[in-house]
Amino acid sequence: MADPKGFLTTPREEWPRRPAGERVRDWDEVYVPGALLPIVGRQADRCMDCGVPFCHEACPLGNLIPEWNDLVSRSDWRAASERLHATNNFPEFTGRLCPAPCEAGCVLAINQPAVTIKNVECAIADTAWEEGFVPPLPPERLSGRTVAVIGSGPAGLAAAQQLTRAGHTVAVYERDDRIGGLLRYGIPSFKMEKRHLERRVGQMRAEGTRFRTSAAVGRDVDAAALRARYDAVVIATGATAWRELTVPGRELAGVHQAMEYLPLANRVCEGDLERSPLSAAGRDVVVVGGGDTGADCLGTAVREGAASVTQLDIYARPGAERDERAEPWPTYPRLYRLSAAHEEARDLRSAPAADADARLFAASTLRFTGDERGHVRALHLVGVDAGRRPLPGSERSLPADLVLLALGFSGPDRHDGLVDGLGLDMEPRGTIARDRGFATNVPGVFAAGDAARGQSLVVWAIAEGRAVAAAVDRHLSGGSTRLPAPVGPYDRPMTA
DSSP: OOOTTHHHHOOOOOOOBOOHHHHTTSOSOSBOTTOSHHHHHHHHTTOOOOSSOHHHHHSTTOOOHHHHHHHHHTTOHHHHHHHHHTTOSOHHHHHHHOOOHHHHTOGGGGTSOOOOHHHHHHHHHHHHHHHTOOOOOOOSSOOSOEEEEEOOSHHHHHHHHHHHHTTOEEEEEOSSSSTTTHHHHTSOTTTSOHHHHHHHHHHHHHHTOEEEOSOOBTTTBOHHHHHHHSSEEEEOOOOOEEOOOOOTTTTSBTEEEHHHHHHHHHHHHHTSOSSOTTOOTTOEEEEEOOSHHHHHHHHHHHHHTOSEEEEEESSOOOOSSOOTTTSOTTSOOOOOOOOHHHHHHHHTTOOTTOSBTTEEESEEEEEEEEOTTSBEEEEEEEEBOTTOOBOTTOOEEEEOSEEEEOOOEEEOOGGGSHHHHHTOOBOTTSSBOOOTTSBOSSTTEEEOTHHHHOSOOHHHHHHHHHHHHHHHHHHHHTSOOOSOOOOOTTOOOOOO
């Protein structure tokens, strides 16, 4: 604990964002470049080095937060990087994308603003790359065993890196033309620039991990033949089966799933397309769904030049402070949070029909109506109470010639042939069934991440990737492993 009074004398200060009017003109990350390091040391000083640090329990990776806060406070960046990477393969991902349940579990957060754990984490990761503290770590010797990892999102990449470093020969199969999964084509560049992903993939290649792109297992690659070729298989395809909205007018042109829209915008940034076929430019856009994917659609539509863009959230607007009875510390509370995309829509007045920033809260979609050509022109909605029951007299309509459905995901897509090709058992909720050792019903086949857990956070995906790597290593070595397993397949976030 570098400053015993830091939490008393230093207020919380976060990484500042660039002005909204400036950042919506590009696809760069929203934060002011170089503005984090001047403040992060003081913020690390606010850590109380608690005797029982609940931030550890709130983070599924078990990050050693007080330890690397203390090291940052002392400007020992190399040691801080070592402590951070001891539990997290990709802290530059989580430092940008994770909603920081660790901060909700910070002991200081009982009665003060929490330590800026996420910002400190990001500063450590970025400094480590700049200073050369994260070289490739190839294994000293090979085990002679082979593993196929299906899917290159955060769970698949974490599993592959752990298994490669353990000495196994690992090949990652990715259905898209580039590595990264959701990190590549689902997350907009303004939240995480793809150079961070490219850097890690380069590190993994240097360590010996092999990558196979444009290889959809079950469609392009026979699933049963793949299983026969490798000593073990890890399925980390993510939850790609999107939830539908079954209301009248869903069949109209111009109503699309979020994951039809976001990858195209990302391909424009990659240089594959000059303009997205689903561009929001000049259109009235309505995003149905109040979560992070909906906010990603919002920020993307604003950058594409939408005439207006409104986000519908079926839940009532949450309060600004934790409800101690419903969501006591250290659980992650549902609060009114202003993401960068919401801030942009608010400041630029992109959503004239919204209650606050770009959102209409407690709003449920009734139907879509279109023109004589079969293209959507309006979304009709109704206000709802806490039980999602319609409120009489609250019906209204919004102009909409582009509707984006961001309602979440239920599990892996069954249409690609992977599940049926391997003969995998499934859970009733649509995820891959597995036992306490991450093993499926097919010998030698394991499942991790959203494909088996269901839709979750990037930090849980990395934790599952590390844990499944330990299970596979144990399987291949005959019962022992030195790899860490931070979570079990049935672990869940803390709740009241």
